[in-house]
Amino acid sequence: MFARFVYFVFIGWWLGLFISIAGLLLCSTIIGLPLGTMLLNRLPTFVYMLEPGDDCPMGYDHRHMHEEVPFILRVIWFFVIGWGLGSFLITFGYLATITIIGIPVGIWMLNRVPLAMTLSRHYD
Numbered sequence: 001m002f003a004r005f006v007y008f009v010f011i012g013w014w015l016g017l018f019i020s021i022a023g024l025l026l027c028s029t030i031i032g033l034p035l036g037t038m039l040l041n042r043l044p045t046f047v048y049m050l051e052p053g054d055d056c057p058m059g060y061d062h063r064h065m066h067e068e069v070p071f072i073l074r075v076i077w078f079f080v081i082g083w084g085l086g087s088f089l090i091t092f093g094y095l096a097t098i099t100i101i102g103i104p105v106g107i108w109m110l111n112r113v114p115l116a117m118t119l120s121r122h123y124d
């Protein structure tokens with residue numbers, strides 16, 4: 001936990017911001033959409049070294065598994081709702097991490113970006 005915090009303070013916040021911007025820009029093109037989606041789905045790994053299946057720093061129980069949403073619904077979700085919701089979570093997640101009190105909430109928000117943008121259940 002301490003190593004993840006040190007990683008976040010010195011590397012994760014700026015690397016995650018760079019990956020977020022690159023992912024959103026790639027998702028704005030048809031050719032870059034698969035790579036952009038992959039980057040945004042892996043955002044918790046870049047920000048906080050959180051691998052799929054790891055426990056969330058907020059203590060949320062991740063042991064239960066959910067079924068994946070069908071691909072076509074995930075694509076529709078991304079273009080209708082996910083793009084804006086994911087951008088909102090990225091923006092306010094980073095704003096929350098500016099304050100010491102808001103770091104846990106900011107990390108929680110950044111860990112929810114894959115679910116909000118693409119309905120990916122890897123980190124849920």
